[in-house]
Amino acid sequence: MSSKKVTSITPKSENLTQWYTDVCVKAELMDYATTKGFIIYRPDGYALWESIKDYFDKRIKALGVRNVYLPSLIPMSLLKKEADLIAGFAPECAVITKGGNKELAEPMVVRPTSETMFCDHFKNIVHSYNDLPVKYNQWCSVVRWEKTTRPFLRGAEFLWQEGHCLFETENEAREFTLTMLREYNMIGSELLAIPFVMGAKPSSEKFAGAEDTYTIEAMMPDGQALQSGTSHYLGQGFTKAYDIKFQGRDNKLDNPYYISWGVSTRLLGALIMVHGDDEGLVLPPRVAPTQAVIVPIRMDSDPNVLKVARELESQLKEAGVRVYLDDSNKTPGWKFAQYEMKGVPLRIEVGPKDIANGVVSFTKRYDSSKSTLPIENLAKTIPALLEEIQAGMYQKALTFLNEHIIECHNYEEVKEVITSGKGFAKMMVCSKNEAELETKLKSELNATPRVMPFDQRPFQSTDTVTGEEGADTVIYFARAY
């Protein structure tokens, strides 16, 4: 950990935007690069992405997905083969016109997403139903020339994984699209302690070229939505455009069904936003690079303190806890503030008085609660305490999410929820008038339809917001990052 001084940050409640930037920079997760719109993923930030990668990579391999790596540069002509995709991404492309001191005959773009490259490769390797399914994934970075950027949430370059799979039948393809969405949801529930709303995107918010897009949406502290991962059912549009054909069981040629799915370093933005507080970052234990920090108290006047602290450190390491003993000559107060800023889930204090009482004191980062534990058996009680913290953080975030999904029965209620930052406006919508409603809410409230949640139970609605009968669909509207 750095030896930099802890400096104060803007309180979260006062100015969320400034607070967010302060945490990103001062918890040393990132730094701004000279390349405008780009960031440096610093060790403590990159380590969070590595945790997500490790967790997710094991999960997808167990599902039979294999990793590959395809070129980062895409010839313009290849990108143009699928009309919707190029329309969606062209405005954001970085274009290469020279290579090796020569003008290129054909410009290339730095990959904004790789559907085109995957399809071009699939054409060469898929010929028969025996070659299906193909389940590939790529860990890489993508470049999108965004106008407004914010660390992790929106940037000119971000790290992600992109899954690309082909199936023999529509059913299999649709099923795996949803399997991957559930896997994304588990990154939240099992690792990041973030509850998501799972569901489908309305037409207007689908991925360029997708028949259906599914999403996990997180609730931000200001009631806005953060799209945190998407899984797309692409049907046969791409496989027809790129001429991928296989001989089926009936001996006829057919185009396979294609899906793609991705999560990115945007998840780090969600993590910071959902859990952080006025003191800085707050990390759930399962994803934290350092799960517990040991701070010795009065170690200069009592040599036994450091001895006990070191024993505890090695016990915890052996028990698999990612523990750090700060035996530097900084004051305990400095250390407290430093590891609070860095979001370390658990602080353990070892001092002469506690030792005499046969205990250690601890403080949970996420709710500031303090208590003691018997010094015996900490190799068992600390891991259990970390799991308790993980569960507590998820529960806290879940309560916040549920309290901020607000059933609305008329336009005034929607307006109130959106403009006062209360959360997602949960609405019963009449699907045949949905487009019209979208236009109104977008222009008047800057709110968009984030998700049609899988939980489509209708709710008590005296009227629909458009004032019509026949409301048949639950949609969450919100402002979005």
Added chain:
Amino acid sequence: MSSKKVTSITPKSENLTQWYTDVCVKAELMDYATTKGFIIYRPDGYALWESIKDYFDKRIKALGVRNVYLPSLIPMSLLKKEADLIAGFAPECAVITKGGNKELAEPMVVRPTSETMFCDHFKNIVHSYNDLPVKYNQWCSVVRWEKTTRPFLRGAEFLWQEGHCLFETENEAREFTLTMLREYNMIGSELLAIPFVMGAKPSSEKFAGAEDTYTIEAMMPDGQALQSGTSHYLGQGFTKAYDIKFQGRDNKLDNPYYISWGVSTRLLGALIMVHGDDEGLVLPPRVAPTQAVIVPIRMDSDPNVLKVARELESQLKEAGVRVYLDDSNKTPGWKFAQYEMKGVPLRIEVGPKDIANGVVSFTKRYDSSKSTLPIENLAKTIPALLEEIQAGMYQKALTFLNEHIIECHNYEEVKEVITSGKGFAKMMVCSKNEAELETKLKSELNATPRVMPFDQRPFQSTDTVTGEEGADTVIYFARAY
């Protein structure tokens, strides 16, 4: 594994170049991309890189190195700050002139290497000796517009790691430069079963901007050298050019000492070349995605065969062996050829006769030797057998390396070694005439000085190749990939 038919490949001894390409494609390690000069890293190829990554990432983390991620696009002006670097890399750059539908005010290049970006970041985070050392590493891809490309050995885009470290003193920096070289050597000796020659590069072969470049060189089957990893001592050149300063223990401002080090997917090229044979790829067990394949014999006529094979599979899995049971209805002969092509280190046959005798038959891929093992206790004997194969492969490659480093005492001997592909010409060179000798050997034999090996023991030399007295340096000359 694929269900593709095994097709024959060009014999290694007949045409090494064609054989190499055949193995790369037919063992399904890579495919050619539409983007000229770029390749697709297919699952079986990428898995080899993942093995190297996993092994090396753990090693460097234990040395205190932390992973980061810096932008893939570099503004031209930033690249130009270090004169040697830009001179070395400009001819190979991919240049971006448009972003987001607009001409860029300043062109950018896709990273060919990241010294410039790291220095630009270091300037912001290093201020005092307390901030040193900085030990960073980045896993990423780089783009270099190469004219002639070969899968894994030389390409427009390759995967690599680049380490970038700053130190307070020259001594520490030089020491870590060599530590990393030894780590690279261990990737060979511990994982890939490839012996390297370790040493320093002569001036003419140093990295652009380096004071000293150290290298690991592998011996290819045609006697040529493959530079397989480099570690550079960069001194203060970069840190001065990029204005990185720290307050020292003496309160004076100083520039830190910089080193960088990298290995790439070129190691896959070395792996294929060193171990492969006429039947295809040959993988050492520690790096092989599949270490052992079980092929059932006469499984249709005797149902007991598949039962025993399945039991064996689960036993081996439990013992940590990466095992695959091919119970498809392909013929045993097809399976033999398939897994030979794929380089699986060990083939285990389970048939009725063997079962009756209480044994299984096995064949080692690398030397085609066959034998049997008692069916009892295979969870112990198979892992031991795999380690035996690993050691045997390393020993075989080491013998080949040693036999192909030829002491030369005059120009005729050097010429004979180089032109007949016998290996590295080991020469005693007079350092003050070394440049002149290089020119001669380069123009007449297309040989370059690959390495001044750490083992500098002088050998019996009646005269030096330049015909002068005072030979003081051992250098290996060779043609190189």
